[in-house]
Amino acid sequence: MAKKTYKQWVDFHLKKLKVEYPDRPVSVLMTMAGDMAQASVEKQGGAPITPDTEDTTIRVGPGASPLTPLIDKTKPTPAPTPKPTTPPGGTTYNDRMVARIIATGQGAQGPFNITYPTSPTATGGPFLQYPDIIASMSDNDYLRVRDTLKILGYKGITRNKEEIDRLLILTFGNLFPVKDVDDLITKLKTRALPGGEGDEADLPLRQIPSISRGELINFARSIVEDELMMDRLDPEKENQIVDKWLAKAEKGSVTTTTKKVRNPKTGKLENVVETTKPFDQALEGIKLRDRLKTMYPDQYKLAEDTRFANDVKSILSEGA
Numbered sequence: 001m002a003k004k005t006y007k008q009w010v011d012f013h014l015k016k017l018k019v020e021y022p023d024r025p026v027s028v029l030m031t032m033a034g035d036m037a038q039a040s041v042e043k044q045g046g047a048p049i050t051p052d053t054e055d056t057t058i059r060v061g062p063g064a065s066p067l068t069p070l071i072d073k074t075k076p077t078p079a080p081t082p083k084p085t086t087p088p089g090g091t092t093y094n095d096r097m098v099a100r101i102i103a104t105g106q107g108a109q110g111p112f113n114i115t116y117p118t119s120p121t122a123t124g125g126p127f128l129q130y131p132d133i134i135a136s137m138s139d140n141d142y143l144r145v146r147d148t149l150k151i152l153g154y155k156g157i158t159r160n161k162e163e164i165d166r167l168l169i170l171t172f173g174n175l176f177p178v179k180d181v182d183d184l185i186t187k188l189k190t191r192a193l194p195g196g197e198g199d200e201a202d203l204p205l206r207q208i209p210s211i212s213r214g215e216l217i218n219f220a221r222s223i224v225e226d227e228l229m230m231d232r233l234d235p236e237k238e239n240q241i242v243d244k245w246l247a248k249a250e251k252g253s254v255t256t257t258t259k260k261v262r263n264p265k266t267g268k269l270e271n272v273v274e275t276t277k278p279f280d281q282a283l284e285g286i287k288l289r290d291r292l293k294t295m296y297p298d299q300y301k302l303a304e305d306t307r308f309a310n311d312v313k314s315i316l317s318e319g320a
Helices: 006-020 026-043 093-104 130-136 139-151 161-170 181-189 213-228 235-251 281-295 297-319
Strands: 205-207 253-255 259-262 269-272
Touching: 006 026, 130 161, 139 161, 139 181, 213 235, 213 281, 213 297, 235 281, 281 297
Parallel strands: none
Antiparallel strands: 205 253, 259 269
16 A cells, blocks of 8 residues: 555545534644644654645635645744844933944044043043943933033023934034043033123123213202202202212113013913113102102292292283
8 A cells, every 4th residue: 555645644634624623714624634644654654744845725615715834844943033122222312322323433523533541540531432421411411511502502402312412413522532521511611702692691781871960960950949949959958869869870770681481361481571770760850859848848838829829820811
């Protein structure tokens, strides 16, 4: 009796299994038939199990979908390739940024062919290039660097670490290598121009009015004439009033820097500038008029009576 091939045994057992288990999926029956075929081959004399080169597709009926090809169990199953647990370059932004910079070896102003010591025992070392600094910076370091960049005029660098990284690499790459973050900040400050944008731009603005002592004296005498019908006060009292006004005027008006304040009505942010004004000439004139009424009550009453009499004469003369 001729020995059957592995494929023939599969067909033999599959036919019997379909009759015995009509409700089971064909793929399951194929697996069972393969196991049974292997046992049958071994029993009939150990004929080698070789994959059949002919079309092994088995169909249950006309137009049915093809079955899964038979598995050659004589070959070892290849071990699955382990999937990477972290994205290329690292899990954090800094890791990926450092990997990218190291791979390219340059920034907008690079590469920088600088020789620097890397041994901790070297004089002044170790020194760090920008990928190493960025990878080691803490949140507090970023805040300190951000404040330093503001001195240089980069006031918009406030939103995230990535903007600071990009600015350090693309604009200030020539400052590297550095010892540490403190050294980086020191080098950044050397790039600030005297009198340029920075801390000085945030100082309050003081404006001194160009008003003379003579102008204030004339202003005081005009009020005295209107209220008391006198040419002037006695010199001592006049000097006290004018000296006080002049001291206030010399302080000037102070304007603070622009601040963003949320409008309570609209809910929107607005730029607000606050100005303090120690000397307000119009306000000081009103205060002096009120003081003259209490300082010279008799003279003030006489002036009021005189003004009333003059008004009556004017009215009568118009009616004549």
